[in-house]
Amino acid sequence: xxxxxxxxxxxxxxxxxxxxxxxxxxxxxxxxxxxxxxxxxxxxxxxxxxxxxxxxxxxxxxxxxxxxxxxxxxxxxxxxxxxxxxxxxxxxxxxxxxxxxxxxxxxxxxxxxxxxxxxxxxxxxxxxxxxxxxxxxxxxxxxxxxxxxxxxxxxxxxxxxxxxxxxxxxxxxxxxxxxxxxxxxxxxxxxxxxxxxxxxxxxxxxxxxxxxxxxxxxxxxxxxxxxxxxxxxxxxxxxxxxxxxxxxxxxxxxxxxxxxxxxxxxxxxxxxxxxxxxxxxxxxxxxxxxxxxxxxxxxxxxxxxxxxxxxxxxxxxxxxxxxxxxxxxxxxxxxxxxxxxxxxxxxxxxxxxxxxxxxxxxxxxxxxxxxxxxxxxxxxxxxxxxxxxxxxxxxxxxxxxxxxxxxxxxxxxxxxxxxxxxxxxxxxxxxxxxxxxxxxxxxxxxxxxxxxxxxxxxxxxxxxxxxxxxxxxxxxxxxxxxxxxxxxxxxxxxxxxxxxxxxxxxxxxxxxxxxxxxxxxxxxxxxxx
Numbered sequence: 001x002x003x004x005x006x007x008x009x010x011x012x013x014x015x016x017x018x019x020x021x022x023x024x025x026x027x028x029x030x031x032x033x034x035x036x037x038x039x040x041x042x043x044x045x046x047x048x049x050x051x052x053x054x055x056x057x058x059x060x061x062x063x064x065x066x067x068x069x070x071x072x073x074x075x076x077x078x079x080x081x082x083x084x085x086x087x088x089x090x091x092x093x094x095x096x097x098x099x100x101x102x103x104x105x106x107x108x109x110x111x112x113x114x115x116x117x118x119x120x121x122x123x124x125x126x127x128x129x130x131x132x133x134x135x136x137x138x139x140x141x142x143x144x145x146x147x148x149x150x151x152x153x154x155x156x157x158x159x160x161x162x163x164x165x166x167x168x169x170x171x172x173x174x175x176x177x178x179x180x181x182x183x184x185x186x187x188x189x190x191x192x193x194x195x196x197x198x199x200x201x202x203x204x205x206x207x208x209x210x211x212x213x214x215x216x217x218x219x220x221x222x223x224x225x226x227x228x229x230x231x232x233x234x235x236x237x238x239x240x241x242x243x244x245x246x247x248x249x250x251x252x253x254x255x256x257x258x259x260x261x262x263x264x265x266x267x268x269x270x271x272x273x274x275x276x277x278x279x280x281x282x283x284x285x286x287x288x289x290x291x292x293x294x295x296x297x298x299x300x301x302x303x304x305x306x307x308x309x310x311x312x313x314x315x316x317x318x319x320x321x322x323x324x325x326x327x328x329x330x331x332x333x334x335x336x337x338x339x340x341x342x343x344x345x346x347x348x349x350x351x352x353x354x355x356x357x358x359x360x361x362x363x364x365x366x367x368x369x370x371x372x373x374x375x376x377x378x379x380x381x382x383x384x385x386x387x388x389x390x391x392x393x394x395x396x397x398x399x400x401x402x403x404x405x406x407x408x409x410x411x412x413x414x415x416x417x418x419x420x421x422x423x424x425x426x427x428x429x430x431x432x433x434x435x436x437x438x439x440x441x442x443x444x445x446x447x448x449x450x451x452x453x454x455x456x457x458x459x460x461x462x463x464x465x466x467x468x469x470x471x472x473x474x475x476x477x478x479x480x481x482x483x484x485x486x487x488x489x490x491x492x493x494x495x496x497x498x499x500x501x502x503x504x505x506x507x508x509x510x511x512x513x514x515x516x517x518x519x520x521x522x523x524x525x526x527x528x529x
Contacts, residue, residue, distance in 0.1 A: 198466020
């Protein structure tokens, strides 16, 4: 949606997309946001490749320090974002329409939902959908006794461990992450569509800082958003590459080596570049819809040929268990299961926050014309229900295979902690395993492409001063470096380094998001009047 297409009177703020840009070598970029961000990212890639072993140690230590020291901040922020969204939906502010009273949505509900889902957490659901329920079943939080001790199953502990395992998983993929995305997306939508500001993260803070966002305050905000987005995406791309290669190794014996991971990321990044050049409508939207179809086919297949009754009943029971345990999972006062907090929840909240500039801006780009109430309700509820169904289907099937059939394939991936194999070990017990596993690999790859494509579009918009029609070469640059950062993180410490990158960039952006929440409230109040 171009800024000139909006249909209400623009406030007299004197801020236009790209007004402080410089044009050099065919580029149209914001100074200093683009140059500083690009130099730091290039330097990070070079230094990490040169000092791989030291980089791995530093990243691992950084992850442990941040998750143990600032766990309270991530938990507080996540809870506040959910409460904020609920309050806005129930208040008169929910009647405000993004783009003005006469604005009409650009996309149908089906196209809108497809892009929300594919951009929001596609690769993550593929990677963690089987792994996490089984992991939390084996190592349950909330003081629940472990059901498997020294290889023997304790029948009395099974039911409670299964319930809390599914609840803990849904907790990480339900309302909290989507509330994080909703806050950023709503703030940007109001700034761009209602206040006619450039589509950049700094614009969300106009209700607080006014025209000061044009100066160094805005430069710092946008630069932090670029770093958070790039490292959050690199984490997902690294997970996706690890899982796709593990599947190729299981099916076709492709060597699961660092060299192959690098080649796979480079190959998929090359495919993403084709989508980048094609643009939003022909690239991201089309690939998102293909992803939705493939994901739906795989989901229906597992429901039909897996434990169908258990999945259907589990959807409702897991939803209820999640709702009833939500206060306890969200509140860490007096809790002792800090391994779950630091190893899972803190990482997830930091990861979602680091993804929020990317997902939030992308959601804002495709949500013109929705009312705030419609927007928040759909962004929170629809993806949460899909996540519950997905986790119930894939994770529930893996649990049923272990408990009812005695199949230990998935359970052993948790014991050995080879998470990238969990999905394929679950599919191996169902009919047509070679075909469904191949579909799973294709899904991971296409999710990879859509994430890289969408992410490069968003980063380019930020570093182009809010311009949505900047030269394609700039998006190509960012798409390439998303892949390179994923490579150096994998080589510099594997999955732990990927997590460290997301947490390190998510932490400062969490502080910005708390301030953004207040700015969003002020923007809504001004629109209500």
